[in-house]
Structure formats: structure tokens, C-alpha cells
Amino acid sequence: MLTASGITKSYGDLRVLKGIDLHVEKKEIISIVGASGAGKSTLLHILGTLDQSDNGSLRINQSDVSRMSNKEKSAFRNKHIGFIFQFHNLLPEFTAKENVCIPGYIGKRDAAEVSRRADELLEVLGISARRDHKPSELSGGEQQRAAVARALINAPSIIFADEPSGNLDSKNAKELHSLFFKLRDELGQTFVIVTHNEELADMADRKLEIKDGVMLT
Ligand SMILES: Nc1ncnc2c1ncn2[C@@H]1O[C@H](COP(=O)(O)OP(=O)(O)OP(=O)(O)O)[C@@H](O)[C@H]1O
Numbered sequence: 001m002l003t004a005s006g007i008t009k010s011y012g013d014l015r016v017l018k019g020i021d022l023h024v025e026k027k028e029i030i031s032i033v034g035a036s037g038a039g040k041s042t043l044l045h046i047l048g049t050l051d052q053s054d055n056g057s058l059r060i061n062q063s064d065v066s067r068m069s070n071k072e073k074s075a076f077r078n079k080h081i082g083f084i085f086q087f088h089n090l091l092p093e094f095t096a097k098e099n100v101c102i103p104g105y106i107g108k109r110d111a112a113e114v115s116r117r118a119d120e121l122l123e124v125l126g127i128s129a130r131r132d133h134k135p136s137e138l139s140g141g142e143q144q145r146a147a148v149a150r151a152l153i154n155a156p157s158i159i160f161a162d163e164p165s166g167n168l169d170s171k172n173a174k175e176l177h178s179l180f181f182k183l184r185d186e187l188g189q190t191f192v193i194v195t196h197n198e199e200l201a202d203m204a205d206r207k208l209e210i211k212d213g214v215m216l217t
Pocket residue numbers: 011014016034035036037038039040041042043
């Protein structure tokens with residue numbers, strides 16, 4: 001599903017990643033932990049094609065992402081990759097359902113099909129009754145579940161989540177964590193999750209740690 005080899009990244013003199021190798025299988029849930037500043041978000045952004053490594057190669061779903069132009073990369077990202085961030089980043093002027101649909105429209109998919117899938121996902125995530133409300137009218141947990149539905153709308157091969165429960169109380173965090181496993185079991189979804197939440201990190205199939213620019217397993 002995903003193979004990264006020899007990924008390096010520096011910011012000026014700061015060598016953040018010194019040669020990271022990672023292989024993720026379909027349906028795996030991988031957690032990445034490490035001290036603050038260890039380079040977790042940097043790695044996630046590179047794996048998610050949002051940022052460019054200095055060296056190394058990245059293959060996702062048989063495609064050599066490291067060789068793609070920026071335009072090819074954004075089309076690939078829209079189709080194959082989903083993101084969940086600590087802050088939901090939902091657009092405030094749109095309803096929950098509209099927010100979920102937007103990446104589908106950007107991908108120029110059939111509008112009726114996007115709408116149908118959004119309804120299905122909102123149902124699976126338990127927020128259908130809230131679908132016509134704007135983000136400011138949703139609870140924190142509901143906002144984050146809408147963000148999960150948005151990440152799933154294009155049926156991505158892999159979802160990258162950066163501190164997904166960092167902004168939730170412990171009850172909502174637990175609910176979100178079990179949702180990831182439900183989505184894996186029911187939809188075969190693959191996740192790579194950066195987290196400081198030890199409970200979530202330990203629930204994953206594999207917990208990997210970044211230290212001194214390299215990956216400890
Ligand atoms: N655009 C940038 N320019 C310069 N330095 C950066 C940039 N982005 C990140 N860094 C530095 O790179 C290092 C790794 O940052 P990163 O955000 O990947 O860490 P992290 O492990 O995700 O940390 P945290 O757990 O605190 O979120 C940090 O020292 C950070 O200050």
C-alpha cells in the first residue's frame with residue numbers, strides 16, 4: 001500500500017529526518033509517536049504528499065509519488081489520500097454535509113453519487129441528524145466526525161491523521177479512536193496516525209517511534 005525509503009528532510013541546518021523507511025499494508029493502523037519536535041508532522045506531510053522530502057522515494061498504491069509533478073500530485077492526493085488534522089478545518093459557511101461533499105466535487109465526481117456517499121458516511125459516523133448544521137452549531141466531537149467523513153468521501157487508499165483527538169475531551173477521543181477501528185473493520189480503511197495519546201498509540205497494529213531523525217520500531 002505505502003512504501004517510503006530513505007526519506008530525509010532538513011530545515012536549514014536542522015536535520016529533522018535522517019533516512020526514514022516505512023512500509024504500510026492495506027487495512028493496517030499504524031501509530032507514530034515521538035517527542036515534540038521529533039519530526040512526526042514533517043514525516044506525515046511528506047507521506048501525504050503535502051510536502052517534499054530532500055531525498056528518498058515514496059510509493060503509494062503502486063504509484064511512484066516522488067516522481068510526480070505538483071499538478072499530478074494534487075490530483076493523486078485528492079483521489080487516493082484523506083487527511084484528518086487536530087483542528088477540523090471545516091469551512092464555517094458550509095453545512096456539515098456540504099463540507100463532506102467538497103473534496104468529491106473538487107475530484108469532479110458525479111454530484112448525485114457524492115451526495116449519496118456523504119449521506120451514507122454521515123450515517124455510519126452517527127451524525128446524520130446534524131448534517132444540515134454549520135460547524136459552529138456542532139459539538140467538538142461532531143465536528144471531528146464530520147472531518148472524518150470528509151476524509152473518507154473519495155474512498156481514499158490511506159488516511160493520514162495528525163493528532164486527531166488532540167482537541168477532544170477523553171470521552172469524544174475514545175469514541176473517535178474506536179471509529180478508526182470500525183472504519184478499518186467495515187471499510188478496510190488504512191490509517192497512519194501521529195499522536196501523543198498513548199491509549200490510541202497502543203491500540204494500533206504497530207506503534208513506531210521517531211527519535212533523533214530515525215524510526216525506532
Ligand atoms: N517549515 C519549517 N521551517 C523550519 N523548521 C521547521 C518547519 N517545520 C517544522 N520545523 C522544525 O522541525 C522540527 C520537527 O517539527 P515537527 O512539526 O515535524 O515535529 P513533531 O514531532 O510533529 O512535533 P509536535 O509533537 O510538537 O507536533 C521542529 O524542530 C520544528 O521546529
